[in-house]
Amino acid sequence: MARNGHLSRQRRHTVTVIETNDFTLEGTPMKVLVPVKRVLDYNVKPRVKADGTGVDLANVKMSMNPFDEIAVEEAIRLKDKGVTEIVVVSIGEQKSQETLRTALAMGADRAILVVSETKVEPLGVAKILAKIVEEEKPDLVILGKQAIDDDNNQTGQMLAGLLNWGQGTFASKVEIADGSVNVTREVDGGAETDTLKLPAIITTDLRLNEPRYASLPNIMKAKSKPMAQKTPADFGVDVTPRLTTLKVVEPAKRSAGIKVADVDALVGKLKEMGVAK
Amino acid sequence: MKTLVWVEHDGQAVKDATLSAVTAASQLGEVHLLVVGQGVDGVAGEAAKIAGVGKVHVADDAAFAHALAENVAPLIVELMASHDAFVAPSTTHGKNIAPRVAALLDVMQISDILSVESEDTFTRPIYAGNAIATVQSTDAKKVITVRGTAFAKAATEGGSGEIEAVASTGDKGLSTFAGSEIAKNERPELTSAKIIVSGGRALASSDQFHAMIDPLADKLGAGVGASRAAVDAGYAPNDYQVGQTGKIVAPEVYVAVGISGAIQHLAGMKDSKVIIAINKDEDAPIFQVADIGLVGDLFKIVPELTAKL
Numbered sequence: 001m002a003r004n005g006h007l008s009r010q011r012r013h014t015v016t017v018i019e020t021n022d023f024t025l026e027g028t029p030m031k032v033l034v035p036v037k038r039v040l041d042y043n044v045k046p047r048v049k050a051d052g053t054g055v056d057l058a059n060v061k062m063s064m065n066p067f068d069e070i071a072v073e074e075a076i077r078l079k080d081k082g083v084t085e086i087v088v089v090s091i092g093e094q095k096s097q098e099t100l101r102t103a104l105a106m107g108a109d110r111a112i113l114v115v116s117e118t119k120v121e122p123l124g125v126a127k128i129l130a131k132i133v134e135e136e137k138p139d140l141v142i143l144g145k146q147a148i149d150d151d152n153n154q155t156g157q158m159l160a161g162l163l164n165w166g167q168g169t170f171a172s173k174v175e176i177a178d179g180s181v182n183v184t185r186e187v188d189g190g191a192e193t194d195t196l197k198l199p200a201i202i203t204t205d206l207r208l209n210e211p212r213y214a215s216l217p218n219i220m221k222a223k224s225k226p227m228a229q230k231t232p233a234d235f236g237v238d239v240t241p242r243l244t245t246l247k248v249v250e251p252a253k254r255s256a257g258i259k260v261a262d263v264d265a266l267v268g269k270l271k272e273m274g275v276a277k
Numbered sequence: 278m279k280t281l282v283w284v285e286h287d288g289q290a291v292k293d294a295t296l297s298a299v300t301a302a303s304q305l306g307e308v309h310l311l312v313v314g315q316g317v318d319g320v321a322g323e324a325a326k327i328a329g330v331g332k333v334h335v336a337d338d339a340a341f342a343h344a345l346a347e348n349v350a351p352l353i354v355e356l357m358a359s360h361d362a363f364v365a366p367s368t369t370h371g372k373n374i375a376p377r378v379a380a381l382l383d384v385m386q387i388s389d390i391l392s393v394e395s396e397d398t399f400t401r402p403i404y405a406g407n408a409i410a411t412v413q414s415t416d417a418k419k420v421i422t423v424r425g426t427a428f429a430k431a432a433t434e435g436g437s438g439e440i441e442a443v444a445s446t447g448d449k450g451l452s453t454f455a456g457s458e459i460a461k462n463e464r465p466e467l468t469s470a471k472i473i474v475s476g477g478r479a480l481a482s483s484d485q486f487h488a489m490i491d492p493l494a495d496k497l498g499a500g501v502g503a504s505r506a507a508v509d510a511g512y513a514p515n516d517y518q519v520g521q522t523g524k525i526v527a528p529e530v531y532v533a534v535g536i537s538g539a540i541q542h543l544a545g546m547k548d549s550k551v552i553i554a555i556n557k558d559e560d561a562p563i564f565q566v567a568d569i570g571l572v573g574d575l576f577k578i579v580p581e582l583t584a585k586l
């Protein structure tokens with residue numbers, strides 16, 4: 001399937017070992033919404049288009065944003081802790097169906113595709129998601145901390161602001177408690193834990209979990225899981241971009257330097273640079 | 278343009294990242310600062326001395342003690358009634374707060390800017406810095422986060438900002454701070470270190486990471502970083518991670534030890550002035566960006582290098 005490009009997934013086999021917590025959530029069924037974005041696969045080297053309008057996405061491998069795989073995985077793991085339904089949402093071109101199918105094959109229950117063939121910025125995405133939240137009433141929305149195409153790192157925080165919910169960004173650990181969620185966050189200098197009232201927003205960091213691969217039977221099963229189609233207009237959201245991209249260029253190139261033969265030569269260089277005495 | 282800069286601090290001192298944000302803001306116009314926290318008189322006094330600063334708004338309240346976005350964003354939104362732009366450093370706190378402010382103001386944030394081209398036009402990296410976009414904002418107010426390595430630090434002396442207390446907007450009751458584990462680190466902070474030594478997966482264990490990397494860093498007076506692989510494997514703490522999704526650094530000298538040079542890692546360090554790579558694979562991509570490369574076994578090279586410095 002579409003995953004064979006992933007190289008550093010050695011730790012993925014650990015998914016069967018699911019950490020359990022002391023508490024249970026009997027009688028409190030929870031619903032989780034997970035927004036997922038289709039992006040250039042992280043193993044593909046981005047190429048800037050010659051006309052300076054953007055990055056070339058024609059005929060290149062596209063995948064689910066890696067942070068969103070982590071978000072889907074986390075939602076699935078929470079199924080042991082009271083989560084009864086996982087709804088995945090993508091806003092983008094028709095081809096985002098593939099991304100949603102991947103999420104369904106991993107274990108999500110139902111998908112919503114909000115079709116827009118033109119780019120929707122995080123603010124527009126957050127507004128659409130806020131409308132979906134009004135309809136679906138999830139207890140948690142788990143997003144990736146950043147989409148690795150535009151590297152914005154905004155959508156989760158924006159959605160939390162629009163909904164007036166708590167936000168646990170850059171999560172490395174999530175623990176549901178009664179009516180609240182404890183989120184350990186990767187922050188400069190170390191880790192911070194915040195307790196958020198439910199419903200709440202979480203955005204995932206790399207070390208939250210190791211996403212599973214979908215098994216073949218589950219990929220087959222995913223084909224018959226429900227996928228609704230909507231448009232931004234269905235939600236009454238104006239997605240006109242607020243930012244205009246004037247041009248996209250390659251960064252200044254670094255050229256390879258020299259190789260030195262041994263440590264003495266390296267020390268010599270460091271001395272020349274005044275780094276070593 | 279009147280710009281409000283969020284001051285990042287640890288309760289005691291202004292963090293360096295703020296100083297780069299001030300420089301970016303000064304390119305937009307008049308710079309006002311916002312110091313939010315609990316017991317922040319000292320920080321406010323320090324902030325007022327930053328060169329070129331006008332007013333320093335100070336909001337002192339227990340609700341602000343831990344810079345929770347849920348409590349801080351509404352305060353900023355109120356202050357934005359009299360400012361044209363909000364600027365925060367691209368630190369974890371800045372990235373947490375600014376988009377919430379942007380959404381409440383109905384503004385599309387411009388993340389991680391590298392330059393100010395004009396009042397409404399900026400450059401920013403996309404695709405892990407493999408492309409640089411020039412973007413123009415059509416929003417009336419701007420919300421911006423600033424990449425620290427792209428702007429010089431404003432001088433910490435010479436300013437005489439006027440300190441003005443702001444009423445608290447209170448605790449919104451959505452979140453509480455439950456604790457933190459902030460590592461005590463004697464070494465220079467990564468984002469401001471002049472020299473950085475980073476270790477990768479090749480270090481193979483936490484013990485070896487510390488046995489190899491720490492003494493070399495000590496000799497050089499360097500900060501210590503790591504690749505994602507090293508952090509994921511538990512050889513180094515998460516806040517050591519350099520890269521697209523970790524810290525962005527640009528020291529005078531960056532020494533990559535046993536790091537292959539994946540694009541996500543390069544995204545965080547390729548603006549370093551001099552890059553030195555030690556790797557046993559002569560074809561490792563890191564050598565494509567390294568100024569000085571040494572091919573060989575790090576377990577031999579690093580101790581020898583440390584001894585000879």
Ligand SMILES: Cc1cc2nc3c(=O)[nH]c(=O)nc-3n(C[C@H](O)[C@H](O)[C@H](O)COP(=O)(O)OP(=O)(O)OC[C@H]3O[C@@H](n4cnc5c(N)ncnc54)[C@H](O)[C@@H]3O)c2cc1C
Binds near residue numbers: 478518520535556
């Ligand atoms: C969404 C996403 C975000 C990411 N963000 C980041 C990020 O922010 N930062 C980051 O670093 N990575 C990030 N990555 C991971 C990145 O793709 C690479 O997997 C990672 O950088 C590899 O780390 P490494 O170079 O230490 O390990 P490897 O790629 O395994 O390289 C190890 C190197 O050590 C060399 N070596 C082995 N033994 C020795 C020896 N004895 N002596 C000398 N050399 C030796 C090998 O030749 C090899 O080149 C991200 C990935 C994804 C998908």
Ligand SMILES: Nc1ncnc2c1ncn2[C@@H]1O[C@H](COP(=O)(O)O)[C@@H](O)[C@H]1O
Binds near residue numbers: 038147
């Ligand atoms: N078009 C989209 N469709 C679905 N989810 C999205 C979309 N854009 C962003 N997201 C979500 O928001 C997260 C952060 O994205 P960003 O703010 O663009 O960096 C992603 O990891 C996704 O979970």
